Amino acid sequence: MIFLMDLQMMVLDVIYFIIRNSIRVVLRPRTKPIDGELVLITGAGGGLGQIFAQEFTKHGAEVVLWDINTSSNEQTAKLVREKGGKAYTYTVDVTDRQDVYRNAELVRRDLGRDVTMLVNNAGVVAGERMLDCPDEMIERSMKVNCHALFWTVKAFLPQMKAQNHGHIVTIASVLGLFSTACVEDYCASKFAAVGFHESLAHELLADEVDGVKTTLVCPYIVDTGMFAGCKIREEVEQFLLSPLDPQYCVEQAMNAILVDQPLVCIPRLTYLPFLSRALLPWESNVVTYRFMGSDKCMYPFIEARKQLLLNNSVKVE
Ligand SMILES: NC(=O)C1=CN([C@@H]2O[C@H](COP(=O)(O)OP(=O)(O)OC[C@H]3O[C@@H](n4cnc5c(N)ncnc54)[C@H](OP(=O)(O)O)[C@@H]3O)[C@@H](O)[C@H]2O)C=CC1
Numbered sequence: 001m002i003f004l005m006d007l008q009m010m011v012l013d014v015i016y017f018i019i020r021n022s023i024r025v026v027l028r029p030r031t032k033p034i035d036g037e038l039v040l041i042t043g044a045g046g047g048l049g050q051i052f053a054q055e056f057t058k059h060g061a062e063v064v065l066w067d068i069n070t071s072s073n074e075q076t077a078k079l080v081r082e083k084g085g086k087a088y089t090y091t092v093d094v095t096d097r098q099d100v101y102r103n104a105e106l107v108r109r110d111l112g113r114d115v116t117m118l119v120n121n122a123g124v125v126a127g128e129r130m131l132d133c134p135d136e137m138i139e140r141s142m143k144v145n146c147h148a149l150f151w152t153v154k155a156f157l158p159q160m161k162a163q164n165h166g167h168i169v170t171i172a173s174v175l176g177l178f179s180t181a182c183v184e185d186y187c188a189s190k191f192a193a194v195g196f197h198e199s200l201a202h203e204l205l206a207d208e209v210d211g212v213k214t215t216l217v218c219p220y221i222v223d224t225g226m227f228a229g230c231k232i233r234e235e236v237e238q239f240l241l242s243p244l245d246p247q248y249c250v251e252q253a254m255n256a257i258l259v260d261q262p263l264v265c266i267p268r269l270t271y272l273p274f275l276s277r278a279l280l281p282w283e284s285n286v287v288t289y290r291f292m293g294s295d296k297c298m299y300p301f302i303e304a305r306k307q308l309l310l311n312n313s314v315k316v317e
């Protein structure tokens with residue numbers, strides 16, 4: 001009897017959330033205020049990280065900026081301060097767990113308070129075909145895009161749990177939900193990031209830590225330079241799916257974060273290949289890839305990286 005009542009409740013809840021979320025696509029729910037929050041952003045010296053820092057500042061939060069590159073990180077802090085915000089910079093290699101734990105403690109001591117929002121944004125890609133890819137580059141992708149999530153979450157989640165207040169944001173990728181050729185290191189690490197994030201979200205819900213929210217952000221190609229050259233079929237790119245403007249991408253991610261949305265694919269159209277991967281036969285997806293030019297979309301990207309490396313090594317000589 002209890003089983004049947006639970007089943008009935010579950011079905012009603014499922015229907016309720018489908019209707020609620022459909023309505024939310026049109027009528028956006030109210031955003032939560034984040035003034036006074038302390039937001040830590042990894043990879044803050046780069047494209048999306050730098051914009052995230054400015055957007056969180058716009059909403060009244062203070063930002064802690066972590067990057068492996070001191071000068072680009074300082075540049076981000078300068079932009080934040082020019083906007084009247086407060087930024088604190090730390091040079092951290094997120095792949096080095098001792099460095100992460102040491103700097104987490106430093107942040108706590110320097111600022112005298114806890115980080116309440118963590119944006120795991122730092123990311124890298126090898127940009128080589130599988131058999132040409134040096135082992136160290138493969139390891140680096142796994143360490144930055146996946147292992148680092150464990151270290152930062154272990155460093156900051158305990159205080160969030162203790163206060164039952166916080167937010168963990170993972171900047172993954174659509175390539176963490178479906179894949180394409182010649183980015184094995186990246187897809188493996190981003191699929192892992194998605195798995196890590198979802199399992200963590202389930203753990204928090206199962207433990208009824210309902211004050212600590214999670215948002216998984218999965219963007220399509222963004223014009224930051226990271227995937228410069230990556231290209232699908234011209235007609236599809238022109239009429240359906242062009243690379244995202246970084247500012248637009250971050251604004252869409254912010255919209256999701258500020259309403260505690262658990263997952264956002266940017267743009268929305270990219271939910272479709274995610275669904276078709278799960279529902280259609282493998283061969284059906286392969287022919288779609290061929291038609292859309294997504295099977296070989298990384299070829300020009302890898303060529304461009306090779307050219308860049310060649311030019312740089314010529315310059316060094
Ligand atoms: N650009 C795109 O098309 C897409 C990007 N994404 C994801 O968005 C995130 C941001 O990407 P984007 O802004 O384009 O990339 P960028 O390369 O512009 O920025 C990444 C930043 O992370 C820093 N970083 C790299 N390794 C480490 C490390 N070990 N410790 C600390 N910081 C590090 C980089 O420093 P340095 O420059 O010195 O290496 C850089 O400042 C990434 O996770 C990426 O995978 C998702 C979808 C699409």
Ligand SMILES: CC1=C(/C=C/C(C)=C/C=C/C(C)=C/C=O)C(C)(C)CCC1
Nearest residue numbers: 173175180220221227232273292294297
């Ligand atoms: C595979 C595939 C596509 C192309 C996806 C591409 C090219 C994604 C690139 C993403 C990047 C570079 C993410 C970085 O994090 C389409 C055309 C959407 C639809 C068919 C399946």
